[in-house]
Amino acid sequence: MTTIKEVAKLAGVSVATVSRALNNSGYVSEEARKKVESAVKELNFYPNEVARSLYQKKSKLIGLLLPDIANPFFPLIAKGVEDGVNQRGYSLLLGNVEDDLEKEKDYLKIFAQNNIAGVISAVQGDIKDLQNMPFVLLDRVESDQNFSVHSDDYTGGMMAAEAIVSRDPKEIVIMVGPKEVPSSAARLAGNQKVLKDHQLDYQIFQTSSFKFELAEQTAEQFFDTYPNVDSVIASNDVYAIAVMKEALKRGRRIPEDVQIIGYDDMPFSRMMYPGLATIAQPAYEIGYRGAKLLCDILEKGFVEVSRIQLPVILKIRESVRKKDEDE
Amino acid sequence: MTTIKEVAKLAGVSVATVSRALNNSGYVSEEARKKVESAVKELNFYPNEVARSLYQKKSKLIGLLLPDIANPFFPLIAKGVEDGVNQRGYSLLLGNVEDDLEKEKDYLKIFAQNNIAGVISAVQGDIKDLQNMPFVLLDRVESDQNFSVHSDDYTGGMMAAEAIVSRDPKEIVIMVGPKEVPSSAARLAGNQKVLKDHQLDYQIFQTSSFKFELAEQTAEQFFDTYPNVDSVIASNDVYAIAVMKEALKRGRRIPEDVQIIGYDDMPFSRMMYPGLATIAQPAYEIGYRGAKLLCDILEKGFVEVSRIQLPVILKIRESVRKKDEDE
Numbered sequence: 001m002t003t004i005k006e007v008a009k010l011a012g013v014s015v016a017t018v019s020r021a022l023n024n025s026g027y028v029s030e031e032a033r034k035k036v037e038s039a040v041k042e043l044n045f046y047p048n049e050v051a052r053s054l055y056q057k058k059s060k061l062i063g064l065l066l067p068d069i070a071n072p073f074f075p076l077i078a079k080g081v082e083d084g085v086n087q088r089g090y091s092l093l094l095g096n097v098e099d100d101l102e103k104e105k106d107y108l109k110i111f112a113q114n115n116i117a118g119v120i121s122a123v124q125g126d127i128k129d130l131q132n133m134p135f136v137l138l139d140r141v142e143s144d145q146n147f148s149v150h151s152d153d154y155t156g157g158m159m160a161a162e163a164i165v166s167r168d169p170k171e172i173v174i175m176v177g178p179k180e181v182p183s184s185a186a187r188l189a190g191n192q193k194v195l196k197d198h199q200l201d202y203q204i205f206q207t208s209s210f211k212f213e214l215a216e217q218t219a220e221q222f223f224d225t226y227p228n229v230d231s232v233i234a235s236n237d238v239y240a241i242a243v244m245k246e247a248l249k250r251g252r253r254i255p256e257d258v259q260i261i262g263y264d265d266m267p268f269s270r271m272m273y274p275g276l277a278t279i280a281q282p283a284y285e286i287g288y289r290g291a292k293l294l295c296d297i298l299e300k301g302f303v304e305v306s307r308i309q310l311p312v313i314l315k316i317r318e319s320v321r322k323k324d325e326d327e
Numbered sequence: 328m329t330t331i332k333e334v335a336k337l338a339g340v341s342v343a344t345v346s347r348a349l350n351n352s353g354y355v356s357e358e359a360r361k362k363v364e365s366a367v368k369e370l371n372f373y374p375n376e377v378a379r380s381l382y383q384k385k386s387k388l389i390g391l392l393l394p395d396i397a398n399p400f401f402p403l404i405a406k407g408v409e410d411g412v413n414q415r416g417y418s419l420l421l422g423n424v425e426d427d428l429e430k431e432k433d434y435l436k437i438f439a440q441n442n443i444a445g446v447i448s449a450v451q452g453d454i455k456d457l458q459n460m461p462f463v464l465l466d467r468v469e470s471d472q473n474f475s476v477h478s479d480d481y482t483g484g485m486m487a488a489e490a491i492v493s494r495d496p497k498e499i500v501i502m503v504g505p506k507e508v509p510s511s512a513a514r515l516a517g518n519q520k521v522l523k524d525h526q527l528d529y530q531i532f533q534t535s536s537f538k539f540e541l542a543e544q545t546a547e548q549f550f551d552t553y554p555n556v557d558s559v560i561a562s563n564d565v566y567a568i569a570v571m572k573e574a575l576k577r578g579r580r581i582p583e584d585v586q587i588i589g590y591d592d593m594p595f596s597r598m599m600y601p602g603l604a605t606i607a608q609p610a611y612e613i614g615y616r617g618a619k620l621l622c623d624i625l626e627k628g629f630v631e632v633s634r635i636q637l638p639v640i641l642k643i644r645e646s647v648r649k650k651d652e653d654e
Contacts, residue, residue: 004346015343019331061441064421069406070594075396082423091437094391094421096409110418114388212594241598248600267397267539268595271568273575 011039062090062294063111065104065121069096070212071238072266074122076283077138081120084291088299090117097123099211118294120287124181136294138286140182146305147297149290153183156279156312157190160233160261163277163314165198167259167321169231172202175222175243177235178209184235187263191233207235215242223250230258237262237269237278244272244319259320265313274318282310338366389417389621390438392431392448396423397539398565399593401449403610404465408447411618415626417444424450426538445621447614451508463621465613467509473632474624476617480510483606483639484517487560487588490604490641492525494586494648496558499529502549502570504562505536511562514590518560534562542569550577557585564589564596564605571599571646582648592642602644609637 008015013032021028021036028036062085066074082092093116095107104123111119111133118134137148164172174191177184188204195202205222208214219242223229234240240262247258254260254274262269265280289308297303335342340359348355348363355363389412393401409419420443422434431450438446438460445461464475491499501518504511515531522529532549535541546569550556561567567589574585581587581601589596592607616635624630 005343015346016332016341019342019346059441061420069402070399072397072399072402072595075399075402078421079396079423082421086433091441092421093388094405094409094419096406106413114386114418216598241595245598245600268399268568271543271572272599273572 007036007039007043010043011035059115059117060090061093061111061114061116062291063093063095063107063114063116063119065095065097065107065119065123067097067099067123068211071210071236072268073236073264073281073283076267077122077287080284080287080289081138081291082287084288085295088291088295090291090295099209117298120290120294124178134294134297136290136297138290146307147293147303148306149286149293149308149310150183151281151286151310151312153186153312154190156263156281157187157192158194159190159312159314160187160263160279161191161194163261163316163320164231164233164259165194165200166323167231167255168324169200169259171226171229172200172231172233173205173222173226173229174202174233175205175207175235175239177207179206181210187235203229207239210236210238212238215239216246219243219246223247232258232260234260234262237264237266237276240276240278240319241269241272244274244276254319255321261320265315270315270317272317272319277317277320278315280313280315282312285310334363334366334370337370338362386442386444387417388420388438388441388443389618390420390422390434390441390443390446392422392424392434392446392450394424394426394450395538398537398563399595400563400591400608400610403594404449404614407611407614407616408465408618409614411615412622415618415622417618417622426536444625447617447621451505461621461624463617463624465617473634474620474630475633476613476620476635476637477510478608478613478637478639480513480639481517483590483608484514484519485521486517486639486641487514487590487606488518488521490588490643490647491558491560491586492521492527493650494558494582495651496527496586498553498556499527499558499560500532500549500553500556501529501560502532502534502562502566504534506533508537514562530556534566537563537565539565542566543573546570546573550574559585559587561587561589564591564593564603567603567605567646568596568599571601571603581646586647588647592640597642597644599646601646604644604647605642607640607642609639612637 004015004018008018013035017028017032018036021033064081068074085092093111093114097104120136120138122138137145139150176188203226205225207218215238218239222243223246232243234243240260244254244260247254252258262276262278265278269276269278293306331342331345335345340362344355344359345363348360391408393405395401412419420438424431447463447465449465464472466477503515530553532552534545542565545566549570550573559570561570567587571581571587574581579585589603589605592605596603596605620633
């Protein structure tokens with residue numbers, strides 16, 4: 001291994017000067033810095049990222065914050081982010097936050113200690129702690145945040161409601177995602193716009209979480225609260241699948257007695273029987289585009305404000321009834 | 328920020344000496360090294376992991392290699408690994424290999440460049456490339472590898488076969504996982520032991536992958552090859568769910584016409600309707616114990632050979648028939 005002494009010798013400067021140049025601290029003349037840099041290059045003194053990182057004050061690591069890796073939507077996002085950052089020579093430090101504010105803070109500390117170059121966050125928490133580093137938000141939009149990638153939740157909410165409206169609904173219940181999640185509000189607004197336009201009544205069932213572990217008990221509460229529901233607009237696919245199972249357990253046929261539309265289009269949704277109708281979010285694409293955006297920010301230093309909105313797609317499957325002939 | 332010069336001043340040595348001590352290169356007297364170390368501590372010169380890593384030649388990063396993050400079994404393993412390493416002050420560098428040998432090599436290169444302390448791998452590839460760093464294998468066992476955590480595949484295979492044997496099987500087909508995966512062979516051996524003991528005939532359907540994307544077409548081929556199958560021992564839960572859907576699509580009732588047992592117990596398996604009977608692997612525990620083992624190796628330097636085998640649990644759900652009364 002090349003030592004700092006060899007670098008100093010070749011550069012014709014003292015070890016202390018090399019140290020100052022590498023640490024970017026203290027005075028180093030421009031001439032000496034150039035000598036050090038060319039010696040460093042010639043001797044290949046930075047064979048590894050750690051040394052390079054110390055030199056440049058930034059590593060080739062990007063921190064990824066996910067809310068719940070057990071929800072199959074997020075591994076797809078992670079896959080997109082990973083492919084995106086790898087292509088640009090960065091690697092991912094994983095942070096699985098699990099709706100835990102303390103855990104999120106711990107990860108940000110760890111990220112800082114590792115001199116990460118930037119953060120990609122799909123977590124719905126406070127973003128104040130992120131303000132001192134380059135970051136991109138995924139799956140949400142904030143008016144005070146310039147860089148984000150999300151899908152079109154309002155249109156998605158409209159699509160889901162339209163799919164139900166055109167399929168002879170009798171008692172509609174909207175299962176709404178957690179209040180603190182901006183995308184839940186946007187989807188609800190889209191739902192309501194369509195239902196209002198059609199002058200249809202509906203009920204709202206508020207959930208407090210997207211967490212996998214709570215899906216089954218939430219589905220039970222849902223049917224206890226609305227036993228006569230016949231059309232469900234669910235908050236996401238995990239909860240939609242739990243609602244489907246609970247309906248079938250209660251002896252109700254899908255879609256004849258209860259029709260359901262989800263949100264996300266997880267890989268499993270098409271493997272259900274009946275297959276789950278849903279609004280497909282481009283999860284991989286959200287991750288990939290977010291990675292690309294962050295790398296642009298890191299490499300170009302300045303990027304125009306980018307709030308990238310990706311389109312969603314309606315996936316009609318057997319969990320909703322046949323469309324009314326007159327529509 | 329503290330500079331190397333301040334450290335040198337407090338330690339009463341030259342900057343070059345501090346550099347040598349920090350880089351662990353060249354001669355530094357024991358006395359000088361102690362002075363540098365206490366100055367470093369006093370001035371808190373290593374506020375970040377990168378500097379610390381350069382000093383100790385190792386970072387607080389652990390590389391995690393996963394075969395396919397879209398298979399819900401692996402996010403659970405990742406969650407266990409993450410909790411385990413976080414508790415000991417390490418963080419995870421994510422490597423999602425996707426059955427791609429080149430990608431695996433690229434990740435190992437990235438890991439090395441980041442001075443990772445060690446690797447945890449759930450990938451079924453060659454382990455030669457890992458030999459020069461501390462590593463723990465998950466979900467498999469190798470006779471020449473001293474540190475691994477896996478579950479008891481042979482007993483799991485026996486349990487799955489026994490569950491079928493005691494439920495009036497007429498035509499049994501074993502769907503076997505990829506040949507290169509050691510756990511597939513162990514499960515098959517367990518299946519065969521039980522079927523032989525009961526003198527029952529069976530067919531074997533060989534799959535080439537555990538990949539999510541191939542599950543549905545594999546399930547089609549499966550029924551095309553064995554149209555009269557009435558009892559399926561599936562290679563894993565993802566493939567079992569695809570088989571269930573294909574059976575229902577072909578108008579066969581579950582479990583009356585076709586009964587199915589899976590392997591893994593993914594979170595989704597219990598949310599199916601009918602619920603998928605399966606062999607539960609402790610995915611989170613496998614990850615967590617693997618993380619603990621690697622941290623022990625890193626911190627203690629020497630750990631006794633540990634091939635940790637965790638028990639599996641039979642989960643009977645509605646995808647298999649009621650047990651024979653006479654069993």
